[in-house]
Amino acid sequence: xxxxxxxxxxxxxxxxxxxxxxxxxxxxxxxxxxxxxxxxxxxxxxxxxxxxxxxxxxxxxxxxxxxxxxxxxxxxxxxxxxxxxxxxxxxxxxxxxxxxxxxxxxxxxxxxxxxxxxxxxxxxxxxxxxxxxxxxxxxxxxxxxxxxxxxxxxxxxxxxxxxxxxxxxxxxxxxxxxxxxxxxxxxxxxxxxxxxxxxxxxxxxxxxxxxxxxxxxxxxxxxxxxxxxxxxxxx
Amino acid sequence: xxxxxxxxxxxxxxxxxxxxxxxxxxxxxxxxxxxxxxxxxxxxxxxxxxxxxxxxxxxxxxxxxxxxxxxxxxxxxxxxxxxxxxxxxxxxxxxxxxxxxxxxxxxxxxxxxxxxxxxxxxxxxxxxxxxxxxxxxxxxxxxxxxxxxxxxxxxxxxxxxxxxxxxxxxxxxxxxxxxxxxxxxxxxxxxxxxxxxxxxxxxxxxxxxxxxxxxxxxxxxxxxxxxxxxxxxxxxxxxxxxxxxxxxxxxxxxxxxxxxxxxxxxxxxxxxxxxxxxxxxxxxxxxxxxxxxxxxxxxxxxxx
Amino acid sequence: xxxxxxxxxxxxxxxxxxxxxxxxxxxxxxxxxxxxxxxxxxxxxxxxxxxxxxxxxxxxxxxxxxxxxxxxxxxxxxxxxxxxxxxxxxxxxxxxxxxxxxxxxxxxxxxxxxxxxxxxxxxxxxxxxxxxxxxxxxxxxxxxxxxxxxxxxxxxxxxxxxxxxxxxxxxxxxxxxxxxxxxxxxxxxxxxxxxxxxxxxxxxxxxxxxxxxxxxxxxxxxxxxxxxxxxxxxxxxxxxxxxxxxxxxxxxxxxxxx
Numbered sequence: 001x002x003x004x005x006x007x008x009x010x011x012x013x014x015x016x017x018x019x020x021x022x023x024x025x026x027x028x029x030x031x032x033x034x035x036x037x038x039x040x041x042x043x044x045x046x047x048x049x050x051x052x053x054x055x056x057x058x059x060x061x062x063x064x065x066x067x068x069x070x071x072x073x074x075x076x077x078x079x080x081x082x083x084x085x086x087x088x089x090x091x092x093x094x095x096x097x098x099x100x101x102x103x104x105x106x107x108x109x110x111x112x113x114x115x116x117x118x119x120x121x122x123x124x125x126x127x128x129x130x131x132x133x134x135x136x137x138x139x140x141x142x143x144x145x146x147x148x149x150x151x152x153x154x155x156x157x158x159x160x161x162x163x164x165x166x167x168x169x170x171x172x173x174x175x176x177x178x179x180x181x182x183x184x185x186x187x188x189x190x191x192x193x194x195x196x197x198x199x200x201x202x203x204x205x206x207x208x209x210x211x212x213x214x215x216x217x218x219x220x221x222x223x224x225x226x227x228x229x230x231x232x233x234x235x
Numbered sequence: 236x237x238x239x240x241x242x243x244x245x246x247x248x249x250x251x252x253x254x255x256x257x258x259x260x261x262x263x264x265x266x267x268x269x270x271x272x273x274x275x276x277x278x279x280x281x282x283x284x285x286x287x288x289x290x291x292x293x294x295x296x297x298x299x300x301x302x303x304x305x306x307x308x309x310x311x312x313x314x315x316x317x318x319x320x321x322x323x324x325x326x327x328x329x330x331x332x333x334x335x336x337x338x339x340x341x342x343x344x345x346x347x348x349x350x351x352x353x354x355x356x357x358x359x360x361x362x363x364x365x366x367x368x369x370x371x372x373x374x375x376x377x378x379x380x381x382x383x384x385x386x387x388x389x390x391x392x393x394x395x396x397x398x399x400x401x402x403x404x405x406x407x408x409x410x411x412x413x414x415x416x417x418x419x420x421x422x423x424x425x426x427x428x429x430x431x432x433x434x435x436x437x438x439x440x441x442x443x444x445x446x447x448x449x450x451x452x453x454x455x456x457x458x459x460x461x462x463x464x465x466x467x468x469x470x471x472x473x474x475x476x477x478x479x480x481x482x483x484x485x486x487x488x489x490x491x492x493x494x495x496x497x498x499x500x501x502x503x504x505x506x507x508x509x510x511x512x513x514x515x516x517x518x519x520x521x522x523x524x525x526x527x528x529x530x531x532x533x534x535x536x537x538x539x
Numbered sequence: 540x541x542x543x544x545x546x547x548x549x550x551x552x553x554x555x556x557x558x559x560x561x562x563x564x565x566x567x568x569x570x571x572x573x574x575x576x577x578x579x580x581x582x583x584x585x586x587x588x589x590x591x592x593x594x595x596x597x598x599x600x601x602x603x604x605x606x607x608x609x610x611x612x613x614x615x616x617x618x619x620x621x622x623x624x625x626x627x628x629x630x631x632x633x634x635x636x637x638x639x640x641x642x643x644x645x646x647x648x649x650x651x652x653x654x655x656x657x658x659x660x661x662x663x664x665x666x667x668x669x670x671x672x673x674x675x676x677x678x679x680x681x682x683x684x685x686x687x688x689x690x691x692x693x694x695x696x697x698x699x700x701x702x703x704x705x706x707x708x709x710x711x712x713x714x715x716x717x718x719x720x721x722x723x724x725x726x727x728x729x730x731x732x733x734x735x736x737x738x739x740x741x742x743x744x745x746x747x748x749x750x751x752x753x754x755x756x757x758x759x760x761x762x763x764x765x766x767x768x769x770x771x772x773x774x775x776x777x778x779x780x781x782x783x784x785x786x787x788x789x790x791x792x793x794x795x796x797x
Contacts, residue, residue, distance in 0.1 A: 014781075015783075016788070017784075017785030017788050017789075018785070018788055018789060018792060021785075055780065055781075059774055059776075059777060060774070060776040060777050060780045060781065061777065061780060061781040062773075062777060062781050062783060084759065084760045084773055084774040084777075085569055085572070085760075087774055087777075088759055088774070105731060105734065105756065106727040106728075106730070106731050107727070107728065107731040108731065120738075
């Protein structure tokens, strides 16, 4: 089975220059791979570094050591050392990301926030908007909100816009950072169904789910992040 | 000095000293060599205030010779203060012959008109120029305007014309209408009415422009293209007058409005007095000229 | 489309006497990429911008621009005429103070139309239609087309300046604190507009700003400057979410949270 993403021996620490340069190790020797059509879930308590791993893969955190190899348009790219332009290309075509919080841009409607990843890939505006509306409808976001910027939406509404934005493309790798945290049961079920569809389509997913029920429903295997604790490594 | 009171022998011919004339002639030659380009020159103090034609007078003084015949006009008229004074000045300092007839003159110094009668080969038209820089009102920096001329960046000139159309629905600039000389330099033709612009194009006479206060000389040699700037959909047009000259009945000439009384009475007469007179001498009559008797001399006529 | 940068900056340094303006700056700017240059006042970011945009001759180094014929030309080996032509056709420059980039005494329409006239458009109707279109795109009402920018608010002036720059379809736009003197609400509108236009037109841009929120919203990539040197560079969200250099950490931690 295809492994679109391989993480090997990745280490990450923060150096707090404003606190006298103390170094906070986060994770070390992170190694796992993602298989197409499967959903892996990062497990472990808060502060274990689950979000940091997602952010390293997505490129918004720097990687101290190790490799993050992604298959991008048939080539292997090491995201740990890739230049910004390559990272942006990988984000456009290969790795999708549903963050925990929506970073809302003033004055852009929910519909266009969702459609944007498609438009960035050259899909016609009307097609992209149509697909966005279908997703928003499926996620039960009231139609009257579609034309409004999401900045004033509730947490759950913003989250659904965020999910729609992440799921609209057919990226072969999809990272999910607690996408269901502020959703009600009905909407959680819809997200679970959507994840199942992505798996069926051969997408490799990597997620963080605190909700036990969701985790049970989607996880093909659990990656225990406590194994990557840096102190254990040092020992 | 005990100079005889009836001559001014202590002045050099045509007032300026020979070195100054050489300097100005060099500037003129350069200006002729680069049509439309403003050549700086060391403008001298003249015995008249700035704004009275110090630039034109210096150019005339530098090119005039004892055999020349000088005509001086001010807004087309030979008999207004500025014209009379400058004519008298050259009679005094150069003892040259003067005339009011365009055809007889070898040098015509003008303030703001081009004679109606087409100029001929061998004639020189000397313009008095107040502000030589056509870009001045849009770009006040002299360093920048020089660069714009050097690099042929003339988009700004059209900005002015654009503004005219935007505000008035047509190009409302009626005088100092910018022209492009020989396809290269944009030039301010001095505050002549745009009515006269077409006369500059392919003129058989040499045209020299002197700006005394601004210390610039520029020139349009004979048979040179002079094109008025415009837009494709708002082409250059000259003013049209609805009625003929009230004195000579002339059409297609530039007319001045003359107020006749305080009841709103007015008439329109030729701005070019010499042209008007010659037409009347030839028997042409406008509706206010009177049917009988000899044509009135311009100095007694109704144009004062 | 060739896979080559639009602008190649190599070891650009500018010294004012023995004071450093900026030193040894190198980077590539790619088509469609927005680069933010951040740093505090006096960090050399404006000096760098001026060196890149031919407004200031660097002491050493080279800046090469890929012209529309795909050949790279060293900006400082071009003739002044070529450079100025570039500035008013293929490039734009948005000043912090709109009065520096606008002609305050000619109408909004003429301000937008000037660049078209500068490249030889001589059809009034077409120029006016383009001006009208661009005023609409920067959200200035059509009936203000004959008003002078003196009668405009600060935000409108800035939007007019942007329209004036973009009317010739430039490929590269330099912006010096484009939201500098504006109210927060006006800033948001301008940023959103800029962001949309940059996307829509596929512009490359170099934006100098001290405002990290502006950098976050507009840019793909960031350069952080201090005392004339680059202290950190990288993907915008990487620099802001995981700053490495002490100075960047200080900058990021100094943002006021609302």
